[in-house]
Amino acid sequence: MKKNNKQKGCVLWFTGLSQSGKSTTADAVYKILKEKRKLNVERLDGDVVRQSLTKDLGFSEKDRNKNIEKVTFIAKLLSRNNVIVLASFISPYRKAREKIRKEVNNYIEVFCNCPLKICEKRDTKGFYKRARKGDIENFTGISDPYERPKNPEIELKTGKLPIEKCADTIINYLEKNKLI
Amino acid sequence: MKKNNKQKGCVLWFTGLSQSGKSTTADAVYKILKEKRKLNVERLDGDVVRQSLTKDLGFSEKDRNKNIEKVTFIAKLLSRNNVIVLASFISPYRKAREKIRKEVNNYIEVFCNCPLKICEKRDTKGFYKRARKGDIENFTGISDPYERPKNPEIELKTGKLPIEKCADTIINYLEKNKLI
Numbered sequence: 001m002k003k004n005n006k007q008k009g010c011v012l013w014f015t016g017l018s019q020s021g022k023s024t025t026a027d028a029v030y031k032i033l034k035e036k037r038k039l040n041v042e043r044l045d046g047d048v049v050r051q052s053l054t055k056d057l058g059f060s061e062k063d064r065n066k067n068i069e070k071v072t073f074i075a076k077l078l079s080r081n082n083v084i085v086l087a088s089f090i091s092p093y094r095k096a097r098e099k100i101r102k103e104v105n106n107y108i109e110v111f112c113n114c115p116l117k118i119c120e121k122r123d124t125k126g127f128y129k130r131a132r133k134g135d136i137e138n139f140t141g142i143s144d145p146y147e148r149p150k151n152p153e154i155e156l157k158t159g160k161l162p163i164e165k166c167a168d169t170i171i172n173y174l175e176k177n178k179l180i
Numbered sequence: 181m182k183k184n185n186k187q188k189g190c191v192l193w194f195t196g197l198s199q200s201g202k203s204t205t206a207d208a209v210y211k212i213l214k215e216k217r218k219l220n221v222e223r224l225d226g227d228v229v230r231q232s233l234t235k236d237l238g239f240s241e242k243d244r245n246k247n248i249e250k251v252t253f254i255a256k257l258l259s260r261n262n263v264i265v266l267a268s269f270i271s272p273y274r275k276a277r278e279k280i281r282k283e284v285n286n287y288i289e290v291f292c293n294c295p296l297k298i299c300e301k302r303d304t305k306g307f308y309k310r311a312r313k314g315d316i317e318n319f320t321g322i323s324d325p326y327e328r329p330k331n332p333e334i335e336l337k338t339g340k341l342p343i344e345k346c347a348d349t350i351i352n353y354l355e356k357n358k359l360i
Contacts, residue, residue, distance in 0.1 A: 040261040052253055056236075073232055074254055081220040081263045 007039050008179045009079035011104045012170065014088040015097060015149060016112030017141045018127055019119040021158035021166070022088035023047075025112065028167040030086055039180060042078055044071055044087040059138040065096050072100045079105040084179070092140045094147040106179065110170065111152035114159040116141050187219050188359045189259035191284045192350065194268040195277060195329060196292030197321045198307055199299040201338035201346070202268035203227075205292065208347040210266055219360060222258055224251055224267040239318040245276050252280045259285040264359070272320045274327040286359060290350065291332035294339040296321050 012029070014022035023045055033041045046067075050057065054070055057063040068091055075085045085104075091097055101107040119141065120128040131139035138144045149155075154173055156166045174180045192209070194202035203225055213221045230237065234250055237243040248271055255265045265284075271277055281287040299321065300308040311319035318324045329335075334353055336346045354360045 042257050042261055053250055070233055074257065077222050077254065077258060078261065078263075081222055081258065081261070083258075083261045083263070 007082055007084065008106060009082040009084065010106035010108055010174070010179050011075045011079050011085045011087060011100070012108045012110055013091070013097065013100060014086070014110045014112055015091045015152075016114060016158070017116060017119045017146055018090060018139075019122040019124065020112040020114035021156070021163070022090075022112045024163055025110075025156065025158065025166045025170070026086040026088045028163050029170050032167060032171055033084060033180070037180065039084060040082060041084045041086065044075060044085060044089075046089045049089075059144075061093065061144075064091075065093065068096050068100065072103050075100070076104045084174075090140050090146070092144065092146040094149070097149070108154065108173070109149055109152040110154045110156065111149040112158045113148075113155055114157070118159040187262055187264065188286060189262040189264065190286035190288055190354070190359050191255045191259050191265045191267060191280070192288045192290055193271070193277070193280060194266070194290045194292055195271045195332075196294060196338065197296060197299045197326055198270060198319075199302040199304065200292040200294035201336070201343070202270075202292045204343055205290075205336065205338065205346045205350070206266040206268045208343050209350050212347060212351055213264060213360070217360065219264060220262060221264045221266065224255065224265060224269075226269045229269075239324075241273065241324075244271075245273065248276050248280065252283050255280070256284045264354075270320050270326070272324065272326040274329070277329070288334065288353070289329055289332040290334045290336065291329040292338045293328075293335055294337070298339040 014026050016022050026043060030041055030043050033039045049071055054067045057067050068089060071087060075087055078085050123129060127136060130136045131142040140146050154170060156169060158166060194206050196202050206223060210221055210223050213219045229251055234247045237247050248269060251267060255267055258265050303309060307316060310316045311322040320326050334350060336349060338346060
């Protein structure tokens with residue numbers, strides 16, 4: 001039988017531009033919580049979710065909101081069963097994010113604040129290049145807006161801070177707020 | 181901080197005709213596990229899921245399978261984080277059920293075996309009446325097949341057994357298999 005540790009369910013919601021470091025930071029936090037601390041943690045990632053749960057949806061505001069709604073449903077079920085959810089989604093619309101905050105247990109907004117210039121320079125998937133050419137529509141930061149969080153629980157300068165520092169900031173936050 | 185008990189994640193999958201007692205039995209089990217034993221349990225119910233997660237889907241075989249696929253995704257995430265999932269879906273296709281078995285942790289098929297005659301007599305929602313008239317298409321048992329489980333972990337004669345007995349059978353199974 002697996003050991004269950006004392007932990008509270010919560011949703012760490014990583015928002016930011018494409019290539020701003022959302023998934024990388026979430027993965028680093030996952031490793032610490034899951035492998036080192038043996039907690040119940042689940043990753044929900046934009047790319048993965050779109051391949052399985054919402055493969056019929058596009059990137060218009062309406063479809064993005066539908067996507068986030070379905071993820072919220074899952075995050076709600078997990079967090080109320082004491083699971084820590086690490087969700088990384090561009091989630092560019094403030095209104096949509098506020099809806100998640102109301103729905104789930106212990107919503108923690110993590111703003112991955114990385115300048116567009118740096119995101120575009122990274123461009124590991126070549127998306128920015130294609131978006132600039134006009135080959136991809138509704139691309140956040142280029143042809144679609146990103147509404148910056150006004151009062152995120154955590155803001156990470158992911159353009160200059162190393163991943164380990166970002167992960168530490170989050171772990172410290174969870175400990176300080178007695179979530180782990 | 182909530183107390184976490186020692187428990188293993190599993191998926192109790194209630195399958196059977198409409199009105200066969202799937203949801204009622206699952207609700208009774210939920211009460212025991214959640215309220216009495218304070219375990220991490222989650223209900224996934226056909227009607228509820230279709231209103232939130234999959235409201236765009238119909239009842240053709242293809243759409244039914246899509247619905248079940250999405251539910252499986254959630255059941256997988258919950259069960260691997262030590263949550264007990266009580267899922268009640270007609271889920272008439274054997275192949276679709278076998279897919280769930282492969283995907284999730286500790287799949288337990290609960291066949292709510294109630295004769296069609298009794299289900300039709302109950303008909304609290306008036307669905308059978310409408311299906312007989314031809315007002316509802318793809319209605320399991322009337323105009324659509326129900327493929328009976330061949331080797332369910334648990335078979336409940338929900339046509340004659342009282343709910344409490346059915347719930348007890350399930351609790352006993354979980355205890356015997358050291359899942360709670």
